[in-house]
Amino acid sequence: MQATVGARGFDVGLSLAPGETVAVLGPNGAGKSTLLSVIAGLLRPDSGRAVIDGKVLFDLDGGASVWTAPHHRRTALLAQEPLLFPHLTALENVAFGPRSAGTARKAARESAREWLAAVDAGDLAARRPAELSGGQAQRVAVARALAANPEVLLLDEPMAALDIHAAPLLRRLLKKVLAGRRAIIITHDVLDALMLADRVVILEGGRIAEEGPTRQVLQRPRSRFAAGLAGLNLIPGTITATGIRTAGGLEVAGHQDEDLFPVGSGTPNTGGQPGVAAFPPSAVSVFLSEAHGSPRNSFPVTVTDLEQHGDQIRVRAGGMSADITPAASADLGLAPGMTVYFVIKAAAVAVYPA
Protein backbone atom coordinates (compact mmCIF):
# COMPACT_ATOMS: atom_id res chain seq x y z
CA MET A 1 0.00 0.00 0.00
CA GLN A 2 1.10 3.53 -0.68
CA ALA A 3 -0.77 6.65 0.32
CA THR A 4 -0.42 10.38 0.81
CA VAL A 5 -2.60 12.72 2.84
CA GLY A 6 -1.60 16.24 1.95
CA ALA A 7 -3.32 18.03 4.83
CA ARG A 8 -1.40 15.95 7.37
CA GLY A 9 1.92 15.78 5.52
CA PHE A 10 1.49 12.02 5.36
CA ASP A 11 3.34 10.00 2.70
CA VAL A 12 3.89 6.33 3.49
CA GLY A 13 4.44 3.15 1.50
CA LEU A 14 4.16 -0.17 3.29
CA SER A 15 3.85 -3.83 2.43
CA LEU A 16 3.09 -6.85 4.57
CA ALA A 17 3.82 -10.49 3.83
CA PRO A 18 1.05 -12.98 4.67
CA GLY A 19 1.22 -13.84 8.36
CA GLU A 20 3.56 -10.95 9.13
CA THR A 21 3.09 -8.62 12.09
CA VAL A 22 4.55 -5.14 11.75
CA ALA A 23 5.00 -2.76 14.68
CA VAL A 24 4.68 0.93 13.86
CA LEU A 25 6.47 3.22 16.26
CA GLY A 26 7.06 6.93 16.25
CA PRO A 27 6.58 10.14 18.18
CA ASN A 28 3.10 11.60 18.73
CA GLY A 29 1.69 13.14 15.58
CA ALA A 30 3.96 11.10 13.32
CA GLY A 31 0.94 9.75 11.41
CA LYS A 32 0.63 6.34 13.04
CA SER A 33 -3.13 6.53 13.52
CA THR A 34 -3.53 8.14 10.11
CA LEU A 35 -1.90 5.04 8.62
CA LEU A 36 -4.46 2.73 10.25
CA SER A 37 -7.38 5.00 9.35
CA VAL A 38 -6.30 4.99 5.71
CA ILE A 39 -6.02 1.18 5.63
CA ALA A 40 -9.34 0.71 7.46
CA GLY A 41 -11.07 3.10 5.06
CA LEU A 42 -12.01 5.65 7.72
CA LEU A 43 -9.87 8.33 6.08
CA ARG A 44 -9.60 8.90 2.36
CA PRO A 45 -6.04 9.69 1.25
CA ASP A 46 -5.34 12.23 -1.50
CA SER A 47 -3.53 9.69 -3.60
CA GLY A 48 -2.18 6.20 -3.36
CA ARG A 49 -3.12 2.60 -3.81
CA ALA A 50 -3.57 -0.38 -1.52
CA VAL A 51 -4.15 -4.03 -2.33
CA ILE A 52 -4.70 -7.06 -0.09
CA ASP A 53 -4.28 -10.45 -1.76
CA GLY A 54 -5.31 -9.01 -5.11
CA LYS A 55 -8.32 -7.13 -3.68
CA VAL A 56 -8.01 -3.39 -4.23
CA LEU A 57 -8.74 -1.39 -1.06
CA PHE A 58 -8.27 1.90 -2.84
CA ASP A 59 -6.61 3.11 -6.00
CA LEU A 60 -6.67 6.86 -6.35
CA ASP A 61 -3.78 7.12 -8.80
CA GLY A 62 -5.41 5.90 -11.98
CA GLY A 63 -8.03 7.78 -13.97
CA ALA A 64 -10.97 5.91 -12.46
CA SER A 65 -10.47 5.95 -8.70
CA VAL A 66 -11.46 2.85 -6.74
CA TRP A 67 -12.61 3.13 -3.13
CA THR A 68 -13.71 0.08 -1.16
CA ALA A 69 -16.05 0.92 1.73
CA PRO A 70 -14.71 0.07 5.22
CA HIS A 71 -17.19 -2.77 5.73
CA HIS A 72 -15.95 -4.59 2.63
CA ARG A 73 -12.26 -4.40 3.57
CA ARG A 74 -11.98 -6.98 6.34
CA THR A 75 -9.54 -4.85 8.28
CA ALA A 76 -10.71 -5.11 11.88
CA LEU A 77 -9.58 -2.21 14.05
CA LEU A 78 -8.71 -2.57 17.73
CA ALA A 79 -8.29 0.82 19.38
CA GLN A 80 -6.77 2.03 22.60
CA GLU A 81 -10.19 1.89 24.22
CA PRO A 82 -12.11 -1.34 23.78
CA LEU A 83 -15.16 0.50 22.34
CA LEU A 84 -17.42 -2.46 23.09
CA PHE A 85 -21.00 -1.65 22.14
CA PRO A 86 -22.43 -0.75 25.56
CA HIS A 87 -25.93 -2.04 24.83
CA LEU A 88 -24.79 -5.56 23.88
CA THR A 89 -23.42 -8.34 26.08
CA ALA A 90 -19.82 -9.48 25.62
CA LEU A 91 -21.10 -12.45 23.62
CA GLU A 92 -23.25 -10.28 21.33
CA ASN A 93 -20.32 -7.91 20.87
CA VAL A 94 -18.11 -10.75 19.66
CA ALA A 95 -20.91 -12.13 17.51
CA PHE A 96 -21.32 -8.71 15.85
CA GLY A 97 -18.73 -9.36 13.13
CA PRO A 98 -20.02 -12.79 12.10
CA ARG A 99 -23.64 -11.50 12.22
CA SER A 100 -22.71 -8.60 9.98
CA ALA A 101 -21.11 -11.03 7.54
CA GLY A 102 -24.48 -12.76 7.28
CA THR A 103 -23.85 -15.73 9.57
CA ALA A 104 -27.01 -17.10 11.19
CA ARG A 105 -27.60 -15.99 14.78
CA LYS A 106 -26.94 -19.39 16.31
CA ALA A 107 -23.74 -20.05 14.38
CA ALA A 108 -22.49 -16.53 15.09
CA ARG A 109 -23.04 -17.06 18.83
CA GLU A 110 -21.27 -20.40 18.63
CA SER A 111 -18.25 -18.81 16.97
CA ALA A 112 -18.35 -15.92 19.46
CA ARG A 113 -18.27 -18.39 22.33
CA GLU A 114 -15.17 -20.03 20.82
CA TRP A 115 -13.38 -16.70 20.41
CA LEU A 116 -14.24 -15.65 23.95
CA ALA A 117 -12.78 -18.93 25.18
CA ALA A 118 -9.66 -18.32 23.07
CA VAL A 119 -9.04 -15.02 24.89
CA ASP A 120 -9.80 -16.59 28.30
CA ALA A 121 -13.01 -14.61 28.63
CA GLY A 122 -15.52 -17.45 28.28
CA ASP A 123 -17.02 -16.71 31.70
CA LEU A 124 -17.68 -13.06 30.74
CA ALA A 125 -20.07 -13.91 27.89
CA ALA A 126 -23.24 -12.68 29.61
CA ARG A 127 -21.77 -9.48 31.02
CA ARG A 128 -22.34 -6.02 29.64
CA PRO A 129 -19.30 -3.82 28.91
CA ALA A 130 -20.03 -1.62 31.96
CA GLU A 131 -19.54 -4.71 34.13
CA LEU A 132 -16.06 -5.48 32.76
CA SER A 133 -12.70 -4.16 33.96
CA GLY A 134 -10.46 -2.40 31.46
CA GLY A 135 -8.37 -5.51 30.85
CA GLN A 136 -11.40 -7.78 30.50
CA ALA A 137 -13.07 -5.37 28.08
CA GLN A 138 -9.94 -5.20 25.92
CA ARG A 139 -9.76 -9.01 25.81
CA VAL A 140 -13.36 -9.14 24.66
CA ALA A 141 -12.50 -6.47 22.07
CA VAL A 142 -9.65 -8.69 20.80
CA ALA A 143 -12.08 -11.59 20.48
CA ARG A 144 -14.55 -9.34 18.64
CA ALA A 145 -11.90 -8.21 16.16
CA LEU A 146 -10.70 -11.76 15.53
CA ALA A 147 -14.24 -13.13 15.19
CA ALA A 148 -14.71 -10.83 12.19
CA ASN A 149 -12.03 -12.95 10.48
CA PRO A 150 -9.99 -9.97 9.26
CA GLU A 151 -7.36 -10.22 6.56
CA VAL A 152 -5.39 -7.54 8.38
CA LEU A 153 -5.78 -6.83 12.07
CA LEU A 154 -5.13 -3.17 12.90
CA LEU A 155 -4.15 -2.49 16.50
CA ASP A 156 -3.91 1.12 17.65
CA GLU A 157 -2.00 1.11 20.95
CA PRO A 158 -4.17 -1.67 22.41
CA MET A 159 -2.26 -1.70 25.69
CA ALA A 160 -2.02 2.06 26.24
CA ALA A 161 -5.19 2.43 28.34
CA LEU A 162 -4.54 -0.62 30.52
CA ASP A 163 -2.96 -0.59 33.96
CA ILE A 164 0.40 -2.25 34.57
CA HIS A 165 -1.21 -5.50 35.70
CA ALA A 166 -3.58 -5.91 32.77
CA ALA A 167 -1.09 -4.97 30.04
CA PRO A 168 1.28 -7.99 30.33
CA LEU A 169 -1.71 -10.35 30.27
CA LEU A 170 -3.04 -8.79 27.07
CA ARG A 171 0.45 -8.75 25.55
CA ARG A 172 0.75 -12.51 26.13
CA LEU A 173 -2.68 -13.00 24.63
CA LEU A 174 -1.81 -10.91 21.57
CA LYS A 175 1.39 -12.87 21.10
CA LYS A 176 -0.71 -16.02 20.97
CA VAL A 177 -3.34 -14.72 18.57
CA LEU A 178 -1.06 -12.68 16.31
CA ALA A 179 1.15 -15.66 15.49
CA GLY A 180 0.81 -16.32 11.78
CA ARG A 181 -1.66 -13.46 11.35
CA ARG A 182 -1.22 -10.36 9.23
CA ALA A 183 -1.35 -7.41 11.60
CA ILE A 184 -0.16 -3.86 12.09
CA ILE A 185 0.31 -2.76 15.69
CA ILE A 186 0.91 0.83 16.71
CA THR A 187 2.76 1.07 19.98
CA HIS A 188 4.90 3.28 22.15
CA ASP A 189 6.39 0.32 23.92
CA VAL A 190 9.55 -1.31 22.62
CA LEU A 191 8.48 -4.46 24.47
CA ASP A 192 5.45 -4.78 22.17
CA ALA A 193 7.70 -4.53 19.14
CA LEU A 194 10.05 -7.16 20.53
CA MET A 195 7.37 -9.61 21.60
CA LEU A 196 4.73 -9.20 18.93
CA ALA A 197 6.31 -7.96 15.73
CA ASP A 198 8.46 -9.50 13.02
CA ARG A 199 9.32 -6.13 11.61
CA VAL A 200 9.45 -2.56 12.86
CA VAL A 201 8.52 0.61 11.00
CA ILE A 202 9.53 3.94 12.49
CA LEU A 203 7.32 6.83 11.39
CA GLU A 204 8.51 10.37 11.84
CA GLY A 205 6.70 13.43 10.49
CA GLY A 206 4.37 11.36 8.32
CA ARG A 207 7.20 9.48 6.62
CA ILE A 208 8.97 6.19 7.25
CA ALA A 209 12.25 7.08 8.96
CA GLU A 210 13.47 3.54 9.24
CA GLU A 211 12.23 -0.02 8.85
CA GLY A 212 13.61 -3.49 9.22
CA PRO A 213 13.53 -6.66 11.27
CA THR A 214 12.80 -5.80 14.93
CA ARG A 215 16.14 -7.18 16.13
CA GLN A 216 18.17 -5.24 13.63
CA VAL A 217 16.37 -1.95 14.18
CA LEU A 218 16.86 -2.19 17.93
CA GLN A 219 20.50 -3.29 17.73
CA ARG A 220 21.57 -0.99 14.93
CA PRO A 221 19.11 1.93 14.86
CA ARG A 222 19.48 4.56 12.17
CA SER A 223 16.90 7.08 13.35
CA ARG A 224 17.06 9.07 16.55
CA PHE A 225 13.64 7.74 17.59
CA ALA A 226 14.68 4.10 17.20
CA ALA A 227 17.92 4.78 19.06
CA GLY A 228 15.88 6.24 21.91
CA LEU A 229 13.72 3.11 21.97
CA ALA A 230 16.76 0.87 21.97
CA GLY A 231 18.36 3.01 24.68
CA LEU A 232 21.38 3.88 22.52
CA ASN A 233 23.18 7.13 21.83
CA LEU A 234 23.20 7.93 18.14
CA ILE A 235 25.47 10.38 16.32
CA PRO A 236 24.81 10.91 12.60
CA GLY A 237 27.58 12.00 10.25
CA THR A 238 29.79 10.91 7.38
CA ILE A 239 31.64 7.62 7.51
CA THR A 240 35.43 7.86 7.62
CA ALA A 241 38.11 5.14 7.80
CA THR A 242 38.21 5.40 11.58
CA GLY A 243 34.62 6.31 12.46
CA ILE A 244 32.24 9.17 11.80
CA ARG A 245 32.68 12.86 11.11
CA THR A 246 29.65 14.91 12.15
CA ALA A 247 28.32 17.92 10.25
CA GLY A 248 29.87 20.03 13.02
CA GLY A 249 33.33 18.59 12.27
CA LEU A 250 33.48 16.36 15.35
CA GLU A 251 35.42 13.11 14.82
CA VAL A 252 33.99 10.03 16.53
CA ALA A 253 36.22 6.94 16.54
CA GLY A 254 34.53 3.57 16.32
CA HIS A 255 34.58 0.16 14.70
CA GLN A 256 32.67 -0.49 11.53
CA ASP A 257 29.96 -3.14 11.61
CA GLU A 258 30.96 -4.99 8.44
CA ASP A 259 27.67 -6.89 8.15
CA LEU A 260 25.84 -3.65 7.48
CA PHE A 261 28.10 -2.38 4.73
CA PRO A 262 27.46 -3.42 1.14
CA VAL A 263 29.35 -6.59 0.22
CA GLY A 264 32.69 -5.91 -1.48
CA SER A 265 32.94 -2.31 -0.36
CA GLY A 266 36.22 -3.17 1.39
CA THR A 267 37.24 -3.03 5.06
CA PRO A 268 37.74 -0.64 6.50
CA ASN A 269 35.28 1.26 4.35
CA THR A 270 36.57 4.74 3.65
CA GLY A 271 33.32 5.52 1.89
CA GLY A 272 32.32 9.04 2.75
CA GLN A 273 28.68 7.99 2.69
CA PRO A 274 26.26 9.05 5.44
CA GLY A 275 26.41 6.87 8.51
CA VAL A 276 25.77 6.77 12.24
CA ALA A 277 27.75 5.96 15.34
CA ALA A 278 25.83 4.14 18.08
CA PHE A 279 26.89 3.35 21.64
CA PRO A 280 25.09 2.53 24.88
CA PRO A 281 25.00 5.08 27.74
CA SER A 282 26.70 2.47 29.94
CA ALA A 283 29.82 2.74 27.75
CA VAL A 284 30.16 6.46 28.49
CA SER A 285 32.41 7.61 31.32
CA VAL A 286 32.17 11.09 32.75
CA PHE A 287 35.27 13.12 33.68
CA LEU A 288 35.77 16.66 34.88
CA SER A 289 38.91 17.13 32.79
CA GLU A 290 39.88 15.92 29.33
CA ALA A 291 41.09 12.32 29.30
CA HIS A 292 43.86 11.26 26.93
CA GLY A 293 44.96 7.97 25.54
CA SER A 294 43.65 6.33 22.42
CA PRO A 295 41.64 4.93 20.96
CA ARG A 296 39.10 6.97 22.90
CA ASN A 297 36.55 9.63 22.20
CA SER A 298 36.45 12.59 24.53
CA PHE A 299 33.80 15.28 24.04
CA PRO A 300 33.34 18.41 26.15
CA VAL A 301 29.60 18.71 26.86
CA THR A 302 27.30 20.76 29.08
CA VAL A 303 25.08 18.77 31.45
CA THR A 304 21.38 19.44 30.74
CA ASP A 305 19.66 16.92 33.01
CA LEU A 306 20.26 14.29 35.63
CA GLU A 307 17.69 11.59 36.30
CA GLN A 308 17.33 8.29 38.08
CA HIS A 309 17.48 5.38 35.63
CA GLY A 310 17.21 2.02 37.33
CA ASP A 311 20.00 1.95 39.93
CA GLN A 312 22.09 4.34 37.83
CA ILE A 313 22.11 8.08 37.30
CA ARG A 314 21.52 9.06 33.69
CA VAL A 315 23.48 12.15 32.71
CA ARG A 316 22.10 13.94 29.67
CA ALA A 317 24.49 16.30 27.94
CA GLY A 318 25.11 17.46 24.40
CA GLY A 319 22.31 15.24 23.00
CA MET A 320 23.93 12.13 24.50
CA SER A 321 23.34 10.10 27.65
CA ALA A 322 25.74 8.51 30.10
CA ASP A 323 24.85 6.07 32.86
CA ILE A 324 27.03 6.34 35.97
CA THR A 325 26.62 5.17 39.54
CA PRO A 326 25.08 7.54 42.10
CA ALA A 327 28.39 7.42 43.99
CA ALA A 328 30.33 8.56 40.92
CA SER A 329 27.79 11.31 40.32
CA ALA A 330 28.23 12.51 43.90
CA ASP A 331 32.05 12.37 43.60
CA LEU A 332 31.91 14.51 40.46
CA GLY A 333 29.39 16.90 42.02
CA LEU A 334 27.33 16.88 38.80
CA ALA A 335 24.66 19.55 38.28
CA PRO A 336 22.89 20.89 35.18
CA GLY A 337 24.95 23.58 33.49
CA MET A 338 28.32 22.04 34.33
CA THR A 339 30.83 21.33 31.60
CA VAL A 340 32.16 17.78 31.71
CA TYR A 341 33.90 15.35 29.34
CA PHE A 342 32.07 12.33 27.95
CA VAL A 343 34.65 9.63 27.25
CA ILE A 344 33.78 6.58 25.15
CA LYS A 345 36.13 3.74 24.15
CA ALA A 346 36.22 3.43 20.38
CA ALA A 347 35.64 -0.32 20.72
CA ALA A 348 32.20 0.39 22.24
CA VAL A 349 31.10 2.57 19.29
CA ALA A 350 29.47 0.82 16.34
CA VAL A 351 29.64 2.62 13.00
CA TYR A 352 27.35 1.69 10.10
CA PRO A 353 25.68 3.33 7.13
CA ALA A 354 22.51 5.34 7.76
Place this chain on the structure above:
Amino acid sequence: MNRGRGSGYHGVPRWVYAIAAAGAVFVLLPLAAMAARVNWPQFIPLVTSESSLTALGLSLRTSAASTALCIVFGVPLALVLARSSFPGQRLLRAFVLLPLVLPPVVGGIALLYTFGRQGLLGRSLGAAGIQIAFSTTAVVLAQTFVALPFLVVSLEGALRTAGGRYEAVAATLGARPTTVLRRVTVPLVLPGLASGAVLSFARSLGEFGATLTFAGSLQGVTRTLPLEIYLQRETDADAAVALSLVLVAVAVTVVGLTYRRPGRPGQRSSPAGGAAGGRLDGAR
Protein backbone atom coordinates in the same frame (compact mmCIF):
# COMPACT_ATOMS: atom_id res chain seq x y z
CA MET B 1 -29.98 11.12 43.82
CA ASN B 2 -27.07 12.84 45.39
CA ARG B 3 -27.99 16.48 45.82
CA GLY B 4 -24.51 17.36 46.85
CA ARG B 5 -25.58 18.78 50.22
CA GLY B 6 -22.49 18.88 52.41
CA SER B 7 -20.50 16.97 49.82
CA GLY B 8 -17.86 19.21 48.37
CA TYR B 9 -17.62 22.86 47.44
CA HIS B 10 -20.08 24.20 44.86
CA GLY B 11 -19.41 27.92 44.94
CA VAL B 12 -22.95 29.19 44.29
CA PRO B 13 -23.45 32.56 46.08
CA ARG B 14 -26.46 32.85 48.42
CA TRP B 15 -28.13 35.64 46.46
CA VAL B 16 -28.28 33.36 43.42
CA TYR B 17 -30.53 31.04 45.42
CA ALA B 18 -32.84 33.97 46.18
CA ILE B 19 -33.23 34.89 42.52
CA ALA B 20 -33.60 31.23 41.55
CA ALA B 21 -36.40 30.90 44.09
CA ALA B 22 -38.15 33.94 42.61
CA GLY B 23 -37.86 32.35 39.15
CA ALA B 24 -39.32 29.09 40.39
CA VAL B 25 -42.22 30.92 42.05
CA PHE B 26 -42.88 32.78 38.80
CA VAL B 27 -43.43 29.44 37.06
CA LEU B 28 -45.27 27.65 39.84
CA LEU B 29 -47.54 30.45 41.11
CA PRO B 30 -49.75 30.73 38.00
CA LEU B 31 -50.24 26.95 38.04
CA ALA B 32 -51.25 27.11 41.68
CA ALA B 33 -53.57 30.05 40.96
CA MET B 34 -55.24 28.02 38.24
CA ALA B 35 -55.54 24.95 40.43
CA ALA B 36 -57.16 27.15 43.10
CA ARG B 37 -59.83 28.24 40.57
CA VAL B 38 -60.84 24.69 39.69
CA ASN B 39 -64.46 23.88 40.48
CA TRP B 40 -63.61 20.55 42.12
CA PRO B 41 -67.17 19.22 42.71
CA GLN B 42 -67.87 19.67 38.99
CA PHE B 43 -64.38 18.59 37.86
CA ILE B 44 -65.23 15.06 36.69
CA PRO B 45 -68.41 16.02 34.77
CA LEU B 46 -66.59 18.99 33.20
CA VAL B 47 -63.65 17.01 31.86
CA THR B 48 -65.78 14.05 30.81
CA SER B 49 -68.29 16.07 28.80
CA GLU B 50 -68.66 14.81 25.25
CA SER B 51 -66.88 17.76 23.64
CA SER B 52 -64.01 17.53 26.12
CA LEU B 53 -63.49 13.82 25.60
CA THR B 54 -63.66 14.26 21.83
CA ALA B 55 -61.07 17.01 21.97
CA LEU B 56 -58.80 15.03 24.30
CA GLY B 57 -59.06 11.93 22.11
CA LEU B 58 -58.31 13.95 18.98
CA SER B 59 -55.35 15.61 20.72
CA LEU B 60 -53.85 12.30 21.79
CA ARG B 61 -54.38 10.67 18.38
CA THR B 62 -52.97 13.57 16.36
CA SER B 63 -50.05 14.06 18.76
CA ALA B 64 -49.16 10.37 18.50
CA ALA B 65 -49.32 10.60 14.70
CA SER B 66 -47.20 13.74 14.56
CA THR B 67 -44.65 12.22 16.97
CA ALA B 68 -44.40 9.24 14.61
CA LEU B 69 -43.88 11.64 11.68
CA CYS B 70 -41.25 13.53 13.70
CA ILE B 71 -39.35 10.26 14.25
CA VAL B 72 -39.64 9.25 10.59
CA PHE B 73 -38.27 12.58 9.33
CA GLY B 74 -36.34 13.77 12.38
CA VAL B 75 -34.03 10.77 12.78
CA PRO B 76 -32.62 11.04 9.24
CA LEU B 77 -32.38 14.83 9.59
CA ALA B 78 -30.48 14.57 12.87
CA LEU B 79 -28.17 11.91 11.38
CA VAL B 80 -27.39 14.04 8.36
CA LEU B 81 -26.80 17.12 10.51
CA ALA B 82 -24.68 15.33 13.10
CA ARG B 83 -22.66 12.90 11.01
CA SER B 84 -22.03 14.29 7.56
CA SER B 85 -20.75 17.60 6.31
CA PHE B 86 -21.85 19.29 3.14
CA PRO B 87 -22.14 22.85 1.87
CA GLY B 88 -25.16 24.62 3.30
CA GLN B 89 -25.35 22.35 6.34
CA ARG B 90 -25.41 25.23 8.80
CA LEU B 91 -28.12 26.89 6.77
CA LEU B 92 -30.17 23.67 6.75
CA ARG B 93 -29.83 23.37 10.53
CA ALA B 94 -30.92 26.98 10.99
CA PHE B 95 -34.03 26.43 8.87
CA VAL B 96 -34.93 23.13 10.51
CA LEU B 97 -34.78 24.84 13.90
CA LEU B 98 -36.72 27.90 12.70
CA PRO B 99 -40.15 26.66 13.95
CA LEU B 100 -38.71 26.77 17.49
CA VAL B 101 -38.62 30.56 17.39
CA LEU B 102 -41.28 31.25 14.76
CA PRO B 103 -44.73 32.33 16.02
CA PRO B 104 -46.94 29.26 15.39
CA VAL B 105 -49.48 31.45 13.56
CA VAL B 106 -46.79 32.22 10.98
CA GLY B 107 -46.12 28.49 10.66
CA GLY B 108 -49.85 27.94 10.08
CA ILE B 109 -49.94 30.58 7.36
CA ALA B 110 -46.87 29.05 5.71
CA LEU B 111 -48.52 25.62 5.76
CA LEU B 112 -51.71 27.09 4.34
CA TYR B 113 -49.83 28.50 1.36
CA THR B 114 -48.19 25.10 0.86
CA PHE B 115 -51.02 22.62 1.35
CA GLY B 116 -54.03 24.94 1.18
CA ARG B 117 -56.50 24.94 -1.72
CA GLN B 118 -54.52 27.67 -3.51
CA GLY B 119 -51.16 26.53 -2.10
CA LEU B 120 -47.94 25.45 -3.75
CA LEU B 121 -48.65 21.72 -3.47
CA GLY B 122 -52.31 22.04 -2.50
CA ARG B 123 -53.39 22.82 -6.06
CA SER B 124 -51.92 19.62 -7.49
CA LEU B 125 -53.11 17.65 -4.46
CA GLY B 126 -56.58 19.13 -4.91
CA ALA B 127 -56.54 18.10 -8.56
CA ALA B 128 -55.76 14.56 -7.35
CA GLY B 129 -58.78 14.77 -5.03
CA ILE B 130 -56.83 15.24 -1.82
CA GLN B 131 -57.88 18.07 0.50
CA ILE B 132 -55.54 18.68 3.39
CA ALA B 133 -56.36 22.09 4.87
CA PHE B 134 -59.03 22.04 7.60
CA SER B 135 -58.80 18.27 8.05
CA THR B 136 -57.37 16.05 10.77
CA THR B 137 -54.34 15.56 8.48
CA ALA B 138 -53.77 19.30 8.63
CA VAL B 139 -53.73 19.12 12.45
CA VAL B 140 -51.05 16.42 12.28
CA LEU B 141 -49.00 18.43 9.75
CA ALA B 142 -49.21 21.62 11.84
CA GLN B 143 -48.12 19.74 14.96
CA THR B 144 -45.28 18.00 13.12
CA PHE B 145 -44.09 21.35 11.75
CA VAL B 146 -43.71 22.88 15.21
CA ALA B 147 -42.55 19.71 17.03
CA LEU B 148 -39.91 18.43 14.58
CA PRO B 149 -37.10 20.72 15.83
CA PHE B 150 -37.44 19.35 19.36
CA LEU B 151 -36.66 15.84 18.16
CA VAL B 152 -33.89 16.95 15.81
CA VAL B 153 -32.17 19.09 18.45
CA SER B 154 -32.20 16.47 21.16
CA LEU B 155 -31.20 13.63 18.85
CA GLU B 156 -28.44 15.60 17.18
CA GLY B 157 -27.01 16.39 20.60
CA ALA B 158 -27.16 12.72 21.59
CA LEU B 159 -25.47 11.69 18.32
CA ARG B 160 -22.67 14.21 18.79
CA THR B 161 -22.13 13.11 22.39
CA ALA B 162 -22.06 9.44 21.39
CA GLY B 163 -19.48 10.25 18.70
CA GLY B 164 -18.69 8.26 15.59
CA ARG B 165 -16.11 5.92 17.06
CA TYR B 166 -18.43 3.00 17.76
CA GLU B 167 -19.74 3.31 14.22
CA ALA B 168 -16.20 3.26 12.79
CA VAL B 169 -15.40 0.10 14.75
CA ALA B 170 -18.64 -1.52 13.62
CA ALA B 171 -17.78 -0.73 9.99
CA THR B 172 -14.32 -2.29 10.29
CA LEU B 173 -16.02 -5.39 11.72
CA GLY B 174 -17.85 -5.69 8.41
CA ALA B 175 -21.20 -4.09 9.19
CA ARG B 176 -22.81 -2.26 6.27
CA PRO B 177 -24.06 1.28 7.01
CA THR B 178 -27.69 0.20 7.47
CA THR B 179 -26.61 -2.51 9.93
CA VAL B 180 -24.48 0.02 11.81
CA LEU B 181 -27.46 2.38 12.04
CA ARG B 182 -29.83 -0.34 13.24
CA ARG B 183 -27.55 -2.23 15.63
CA VAL B 184 -25.15 0.46 16.90
CA THR B 185 -26.19 4.07 16.29
CA VAL B 186 -29.88 3.89 17.19
CA PRO B 187 -29.40 1.76 20.34
CA LEU B 188 -26.62 4.12 21.49
CA VAL B 189 -28.78 7.24 21.18
CA LEU B 190 -32.03 5.60 22.26
CA PRO B 191 -32.30 7.72 25.45
CA GLY B 192 -31.83 10.88 23.36
CA LEU B 193 -34.35 9.65 20.80
CA ALA B 194 -36.86 8.84 23.53
CA SER B 195 -36.56 12.22 25.20
CA GLY B 196 -36.78 13.93 21.82
CA ALA B 197 -39.93 11.98 20.98
CA VAL B 198 -41.51 12.80 24.34
CA LEU B 199 -40.74 16.50 23.89
CA SER B 200 -42.21 16.40 20.38
CA PHE B 201 -45.32 14.71 21.74
CA ALA B 202 -45.66 17.37 24.44
CA ARG B 203 -45.18 20.18 21.93
CA SER B 204 -47.78 18.61 19.61
CA LEU B 205 -50.24 18.27 22.48
CA GLY B 206 -49.95 21.97 23.29
CA GLU B 207 -50.00 23.22 19.69
CA PHE B 208 -52.56 25.98 19.11
CA GLY B 209 -51.64 28.77 16.69
CA ALA B 210 -50.58 26.81 13.64
CA THR B 211 -53.47 24.37 14.12
CA LEU B 212 -56.07 27.12 14.31
CA THR B 213 -54.64 28.91 11.25
CA PHE B 214 -54.10 25.86 9.05
CA ALA B 215 -56.73 23.40 10.30
CA GLY B 216 -59.44 25.56 11.83
CA SER B 217 -61.61 24.48 14.75
CA LEU B 218 -64.12 21.80 13.72
CA GLN B 219 -65.37 19.70 16.59
CA GLY B 220 -64.17 16.09 16.34
CA VAL B 221 -62.09 16.88 13.22
CA THR B 222 -59.59 19.60 14.06
CA ARG B 223 -60.60 20.93 17.47
CA THR B 224 -57.81 19.66 19.73
CA LEU B 225 -57.76 20.19 23.49
CA PRO B 226 -56.00 23.61 23.45
CA LEU B 227 -58.55 24.88 20.89
CA GLU B 228 -61.38 23.46 23.02
CA ILE B 229 -59.99 25.24 26.09
CA TYR B 230 -59.80 28.54 24.23
CA LEU B 231 -63.37 28.12 23.00
CA GLN B 232 -64.76 27.12 26.40
CA ARG B 233 -63.06 30.11 28.05
CA GLU B 234 -65.57 32.38 26.29
CA THR B 235 -68.63 30.50 27.54
CA ASP B 236 -67.72 28.27 30.50
CA ALA B 237 -64.65 29.35 32.47
CA ASP B 238 -64.96 26.37 34.84
CA ALA B 239 -64.66 23.91 31.95
CA ALA B 240 -61.66 25.80 30.53
CA VAL B 241 -59.87 25.71 33.87
CA ALA B 242 -60.63 22.01 34.41
CA LEU B 243 -59.38 21.08 30.94
CA SER B 244 -56.29 23.24 31.44
CA LEU B 245 -55.52 21.24 34.54
CA VAL B 246 -55.85 18.04 32.51
CA LEU B 247 -53.28 19.40 30.02
CA VAL B 248 -50.98 20.40 32.86
CA ALA B 249 -51.25 16.89 34.30
CA VAL B 250 -50.43 15.32 30.93
CA ALA B 251 -47.50 17.71 30.44
CA VAL B 252 -46.12 17.05 33.93
CA THR B 253 -46.36 13.30 33.31
CA VAL B 254 -44.57 13.64 29.98
CA VAL B 255 -41.78 15.85 31.34
CA GLY B 256 -41.46 13.59 34.38
CA LEU B 257 -41.04 10.56 32.11
CA THR B 258 -38.30 12.32 30.17
CA TYR B 259 -36.27 13.64 33.05
CA ARG B 260 -36.96 10.90 35.57
CA ARG B 261 -33.55 9.39 35.02
CA PRO B 262 -30.99 12.04 34.28
CA GLY B 263 -28.22 10.42 32.27
CA ARG B 264 -25.95 11.38 29.49
CA PRO B 265 -27.30 10.37 26.10
CA GLY B 266 -25.67 7.28 24.73
CA GLN B 267 -25.11 5.79 28.15
CA ARG B 268 -27.31 3.15 29.67
CA SER B 269 -27.50 2.93 33.38
CA SER B 270 -27.57 -0.61 34.68
CA PRO B 271 -27.83 -1.91 38.23
CA ALA B 272 -24.19 -2.92 38.39
CA GLY B 273 -23.07 -0.13 36.09
CA GLY B 274 -22.11 2.28 38.84
CA ALA B 275 -19.84 -0.09 40.72
CA ALA B 276 -18.28 -1.58 37.60
CA GLY B 277 -17.88 1.87 36.07
CA GLY B 278 -15.99 2.97 39.14
CA ARG B 279 -13.72 0.00 38.87
CA LEU B 280 -13.16 0.70 35.20
CA ASP B 281 -12.22 4.30 35.90
CA GLY B 282 -9.90 3.14 38.64
CA ALA B 283 -8.18 0.78 36.24
CA ARG B 284 -7.44 3.59 33.84
